[in-house]
Amino acid sequence: MNFADRDPALRPLVDRLLSPADRARLEPMLTELGALAAGELDRLAATADANPPVLRQYSPSGERIDEVDYHPAYARMVELAFGRFGLAAMSHRSGVLGWPAPAPHVVKYSLSYLFVQAEFGLACPMSMTDSAARILRMFDPDRFAEEIAALTATDMSSLSTGAMFMTEKQGGTDIAQTATEATNHGTHWTLRGNKWFASNVSADVILTLARVPGQGAGTRGLGMFLVPRLLPDGNRNTYRIDRLKDKLGSRSMASGEVTLEDAYALPVGELADGFRQMAEMLNVSRLSNAMRACALMRRAVFESIEHTRGRNVFGKSLFDQPLMRVTLLPMLLDTEAALGLVLEAAVRLDEADAGDAYSRRLIRMLTPLAKYTVCKQARRVTGEAMEVRGGNGYIEDWVNPRLLRDAHLGSIWEGSSNVIALDVLRCMRREALHRTVVDEYDGRLRAIENPDVQNTVAALVKRWEAVRNEGEELLGRAPDEQQARIGSYAESMTHTVMASLLVEQAAHEAGNRRYRKLLVANTYVCLLDSAMTRPHIALDYLGELADGGHVSLDVALAALDRQEVAYA
The missing domain is CATH 2.40.110.20 (Butyryl-CoA Dehydrogenase, subunit A; domain 2)
Known part of the structure; x- marks a missing residue:
């Protein structure tokens, strides 16, 4: 079992987003960590979750020590995360996993996404260690050179978290x-x-x-x-x-x-500059929250597909039951869309760190959008996955209860959903960043030349026009009305960004005569336009969508036909 191998979306995305050299370096790491996440790491995570840390406030002689004792399973996961894979270090220095320079954020988030499919709790110290090193490098690198070195160490004897x-x-x-x-x-x-x-x-x-x-x-x-x-x-x-x-x-x-x-x-x-510095740390942590939520969704989808394929009900595989397919399809689509958004944000973060002012504006808006929407999606997807497994999904012997518990955290830490939505509104009021987002992704859609996706592009261009108009209308409202409506607007904008990214990836894969992603994109766009649609073609090809199997161009294009998706 290997979580990377079973993921139909991850490798095609990094194929497009990374340079050939970086993609080649990443491949063996995906293979190794994908296997670990599905095996040893998953077992360690279950053990550590069942044996939480314990506080020892006093030594046997009565001295105040405030030591936290962790289970050996947690210590082993620390070695894997910080040592073997250098997940907190790779954005800051060269040499980690063979990268000649600090690794791109796409690399870090791709590997972390696999890690979190097994272990969520340790991802918080990973993120904060990474973010602390980032803040010290940005604002006081000379004074805290030793601390930065310790925070970015991969040798356990030198590591500081x-x-x-x-x-x-x-x-x-x-x-x-x-x-x-x-x-x-x-x-x-x-x-x-x-x-x-x-x-x-x-x-x-x-x-x-x-x-x-x-x-x-x-x-x-x-x-x-x-x-x-x-x-x-x-x-x-x-x-x-x-x-x-x-x-x-x-x-x-x-x-x-x-x-x-x-x-x-x-x-x-x-x-x-204290508040500005902390805001920088918070924003990076919020993006990490979205990545972690996406990972939980992916594990939930994996578990649901595995369970339903292995379960027969009334003489038929549960996976092949029509209503179960209706349940599984949106879980898969939302997870794949979320991964595209997380990796897009990773690319933009690298550009912003390199001094690109435009990308800095874009990532400033993408971060709260991703945090708000993806973390909410994770709560729904992990809840659905628990129900898909039935009574066993509610039992701690299985991973589902842990996925559900952890998913609720993403919408709370580093700012609850309402706080994040108000941050989106702040971006709109102060810098009109909703216009930046609309212009960026509407413009990228219009620049796509592949004829296979032109009908999908046309549908999304209309949607972007509506998003632009709604944003302007929202800013014309009284402040209380703006606050009341910003949550639904943020979610609508995020879904439109994710749809655009799916289409962009679909055009890339269609250039290589692979049309599975086009079926994903077309189905996602149809469901955005009306939640009351029933995507017959995607439901028929759910096995190919789940496994990354072959889909013909005719099938992918037919999914956008309203006669195929509307309820009778």
Whole structure:
């Protein structure tokens, strides 16, 4: 069993998005990690989930130590993620997995997508370690060169993991209410306050916000600080882990409540930039959330297809039952569309990091769009997959309960859905970024020359015109009405982006006389236009869609015919 081999969408996407050299380097890694995710890693994840971390606050002699003990299965997964595959390091330095330079984000997200299909909890420390290194490189690389090296290490003896302690009890998502106080001691600062939701609570390098005296109120008064787990003399820093959270999901990884008791800290960059720095870290983490949600969806689809093919009901395979096919098809389509969006965002993030101002504007909008929509989709797809498996899907012996629990996390951490939708509205109000998105993907569709997709392109061009008009009409409304409607608008825009990316990929594959993706794209577009359609052709060819099998051009084109998809 190999999750990469069973995925009909992943390899064709990276074929198009990566250079030939990068694609060749990635292939053996896809094969290795795909097998691990379906085998050893999956077993380790189940064991770690059933044996969550434990907090030891005191040593046998009564000294305060605040150590978190992890099951050996979790430690082995750390070795695989941070060591063998360097998932937190590959965006920052050369040499990881043989890349002569930092690896493209498409590589990192493709491999992480396979990893998370087995283990979700560890993906949070992976993401925060990666993001912490990114923030230190961007804003204070000279002062924190040692910390950056440790955060990007692949040798377990040198590795430091990162964390972001941001949430406070009284503030939640309202960062302006942060009450932690910073005091300057010349050579260093100390922080005093409480952090209510601190994930990867045993991290070695913690980035957090605190109020700087004389800097003003609200978010203007916040500075970013690095809080090390150990002091320069090797002793434990003066913060307390009060307790670990008893979480619904992500149980393999420790989240806790922390009290900072004049904890040693160092400022990161310009203290007046604290909120902007944390926003940069949040945005990258939000994109990682979308990737993780996509991975959960893919595992749920895989499990559902495997189960229904192996289950006979009333003398017929469950996979071949008409109503079950109606259930499975949208799960598959939504998952494939989400993967295209995640990898598109990865490409744009690389371009933005290279200094492309236009791509930076685009990724600023794509990130909340992906976080909002894909994380919501994951909750639905994993829930459907649980029901597909029936009673066994509700039993902890199977992976479905863990997928469902973990899926709900994506819509909460790094900003709940409403917070993310309001961020989309902020992008529209301040920079009119909805116009940037419309122009980008409408323009790319119009530039496609392959005649096989022209009817699909025409349908989507009309949809983009409607999305553009709706955005302008929304901005003309009163502020309260804008807020009330932004969620549905964000979802509509995201689905249209995903449809456009499916068509773009379909045109590429059609150039090589492969038409499976065109059937996916045409069916997705029809369902977007009307949820009441019944896509007969896609349902008939569900096996080919699930396996990456052969679909003829005539079949793929017929799926766009309204006579084929409308209910009688």
